[in-house]
Each structure stands twice: as structure tokens, then as C-alpha cells.
Amino acid sequence: MSPIPIVLAGCGPVGRAYAELVAERGLRHGLDLRVVAVRGRDRQREAGEWGPLTDLPELLERTGARVFAQAVPSDGDGRAAREALQALSSGAHVVTATKSHLLTHWDELEAAAGTAGRSVRISGATGAAMPAGDLARSVLRGFDVEEIAGCVNGTATFVLDRLADGADLAGAVAEAQRAGIAEADPGNDLSGGDAATKFRLLSALLWGWNPAETRAETEPITGLPDVPAGHRLRQVARAARDEPGVVRVALTAEPETSALGGLRGPEKAVRYDCGEAGQVTVSGGRSSPRGAALAMIKDTLGAVLEATTGFR
Numbered sequence: 372m373s374p375i376p377i378v379l380a381g382c383g384p385v386g387r388a389y390a391e392l393v394a395e396r397g398l399r400h401g402l403d404l405r406v407v408a409v410r411g412r413d414r415q416r417e418a419g420e421w422g423p424l425t426d427l428p429e430l431l432e433r434t435g436a437r438v439f440a441q442a443v444p445s446d447g448d449g450r451a452a453r454e455a456l457q458a459l460s461s462g463a464h465v466v467t468a469t470k471s472h473l474l475t476h477w478d479e480l481e482a483a484a485g486t487a488g489r490s491v492r493i494s495g496a497t498g499a500a501m502p503a504g505d506l507a508r509s510v511l512r513g514f515d516v517e518e519i520a521g522c523v524n525g526t527a528t529f530v531l532d533r534l535a536d537g538a539d540l541a542g543a544v545a546e547a548q549r550a551g552i553a554e555a556d557p558g559n560d561l562s563g564g565d566a567a568t569k570f571r572l573l574s575a576l577l578w579g580w581n582p583a584e585t586r587a588e589t590e591p592i593t594g595l596p597d598v599p600a601g602h603r604l605r606q607v608a609r610a611a612r613d614e615p616g617v618v619r620v621a622l623t624a625e626p627e628t629s630a631l632g633g634l635r636g637p638e639k640a641v642r643y644d645c646g647e648a649g650q651v652t653v654s655g656g657r658s659s660p661r662g663a664a665l666a667m668i669k670d671t672l673g674a675v676l677e678a679t680t681g682f683r
């Protein structure tokens with residue numbers, strides 16, 4: 372069995388969990404996955420030794436990397452985009468939990484992947500271990516999805532439930548951070564920005580919208596307003612095929628018996644309104660560094676085993 376070399380960018384909680392999972396579960400499905408290099412901000416580890424960062428195309432070529440895995444901050448610094456494009460040009464698939472470059476460089480990445488005949492797999496960026504992206508891109512193809520609605524930020528659901536139980540906002544956010552759900556800077560979790568990002572990406576997979584041109588209207592979590600009996604407040608993202616280029620995130624009271632109102636803690640769900648085919652809902656999937664890393668493992672296997680190109 373020949374090894375599948377992987378170069379990993381990012382050694383925070385998600386990157387570390389991915390490297391551990393490759394070490395634990397790399398020998399699967401007839402493949403021998405191996406992380407051959409890990410890159411940090413300005414350092415790089417190869418053969419167990421840390422040294423200075425080297426040129427990425429040279430590293431990819433020297434190691435024969437088949438996959439470039441990204442788990443670096445979604446802070447919009449141009450490096451994630453540049454390195455993903457370099458990886459595709461070098462003939463590696465890209466598997467990413469990082470979201471920012473998908474928003475800014477969607478078309479460039481799609482074109483580069485098409486030219487190289489490689490895929491860019493983004494499950495880790497669209498809902499961690501919940502396979503919402505897979506449904507959007509391929510499973511529901513042909514159903515002509517008309518509308519999507521969902522709770523895709525685990526922190527928001529967790530915090531709103533804690534507020535309903537009487538906790539204060541700062542304490543609820545700190546608890547979500549200790550559980551590894553909230554980002555170190557929870558601003559995007561609470562503002563609706565992260566949910567909007569995930570819906571911009573799902574809309575791109577579903578309807579071909581360019582995320583860079585998709586506008587987001589968001590409502591932040593600041594406290595807990597009165598909610599009718601039998602309902603729970605949820606941060607709900609929505610997008611509709613007939614209103615292209617707009618994603619809305621609002622706090623709405625959902626019946627406790629519904630798919631969104633019934634979610635607990637950091638669970639997530641997306642409901643796809645498929646017109647004549649009816650509604651299809653996907654829920655669950657862990658929202659945590661390990662959950663995101665598992666999604667990246669799934670995507671790594673998919674990239675290597677399935678001969679697809681472009682976004683998945």
C-alpha cells in the first residue's frame with residue numbers, strides 16, 4: 372500500500388486533532404494517510420523536528436503531497452488563499468476547515484481546482500461533523516432546493532440555551548469556550564457572522580452564488596428576550612434561491628418540537644426545502660475541534676478515493 376502524504380497548515384486545536392486522527396486512523400479504506408509536514412505561523416515540523424518555515428511549493432513537491440490540509444485562523448490574512456492556490460497548482464487536493472479564503476477567493480479556487488483536476492473539500496468549514504456541505508453539493512442535486520434554514524453555529528445554540536436556564540452572557544460564552552465550541556474571539560459566533568459565513572458557503576455549493584458577492588444581514592445575541600411558552604430562541608440563518616445574493620441571520624422563537632427548536636447545546640441542523648421532493652433536514656454532527664477534524668478526515672478520504680474536481 373503506497374503512502375498518501377499530507378502537508379498540514381495549522382497546529383491549533385483543529386490541526387492537532389486532525390494529525391492525531393491521521394495517526395490513529397490513517398490505515399483505512401486501503402489507504403495509508405500520513406502527515407509528512409506541519410506548518411505553523413513561522414515554523415514547520417518534519418520528521419518530528421521543528422525548523423523554520425520553507426517554501427510551500429518546494430515542500431509539496433519534495434514530499435509528493437497528495438493533500439494540503441488547512442486549519443489556520445479564519446482571519447482573512449491572504450496566506451490561506453495563496454497557499455491553497457499553490458497547493459492546487461502543485462497537484463494536491465485542498466481540504467479545509469478555514470473559511471475566510473473561501474469567501475474571498477471562491478472563483479479563483481474553483482478555476483484553479485478545475486485546471487489542476489483536483490478538489491477543494493470544505494465540510495470542516497460548513498458545519499464541522501454535520502455533513503451539510505455534502506448534501507448541498509451532491510446529495511440533493513436534482514431536487515432544485517428552493518430555500519435553506521438552519522442553526523449552524525454551535526456556540527449560539529449553546530449560549531441561548533444557557534441564557535434560558537438563567538446564566539449570564541459572559542458566563543455562557545466562557546463555558547462554550549472551555550468546551551472548545553466558541554472561537555477564542557467569540558465575536559463572530561455571537562454576531563451571527565459565523566452562521567452567515569457558513570450559509571454563504573452552502574449557498575455557493577447549492578446555487579453557485581459567489582460568496583464574495585453575497586450580502587449578509589445579521590442580528591447579534593445580546594441577551595434573552597421573552598419567548599412564548601413551548602418555544603426556544605434560536606439563531607436561524609436563511610437563504611432562498613429566488614433571492615440570490617442575500618443571507619439572513621435572525622433570532623427567532625422556534626417550537627420546541629421542531630427540528631431547530633429541539634436542538635440542544637452545541638448541536639446544529641440545516642433544513643433544505645426541496646419543493647416537490649419535500650423537506651430534508653440534517654442535524655447533529657459534533658461542533659468541536661475533534662468534530663471539525665473528523666470532517667477533514669472524511670474529506671481527505673473523499674478527495675483521494677473519488678475522482679472529482681472543484682468544490683465539494
Ligand SMILES: NC(=O)C1=CN([C@@H]2O[C@H](COP(=O)(O)OP(=O)(O)OC[C@H]3O[C@@H](n4cnc5c(N)ncnc54)[C@H](OP(=O)(O)O)[C@@H]3O)[C@@H](O)[C@H]2O)C=CC1
Pocket residue numbers: 380381382383384385386410411412413414442443444445446448450451468469470495496499551552658659660661663
Ligand atoms: N474550533 C472549532 O470547533 C472549529 C474551527 N474551525 C476553523 O478551523 C480553523 C482552525 O482553528 P483552530 O484549530 O482553533 O486554530 P486557530 O485558528 O487558533 O489557529 C492556530 C494555529 O494556526 C497557526 N497559524 C496562525 N496563522 C497562520 C498562518 N497564516 N498560516 C499557517 N498557520 C498559521 C498557528 O501557528 P503557531 O502555532 O505557529 O502560532 C496555530 O498553530 C479556524 O479557521 C476555525 O475557524 C472550523 C470548524 C470548527
Ligand SMILES: N[C@@H](CC=O)C(=O)O
Pocket residue numbers: 498499523524525526527552553554560565658659
Ligand atoms: N465556533 C463555531 C465552530 C466552528 O465553526 C461554532 O460555534 O459553531
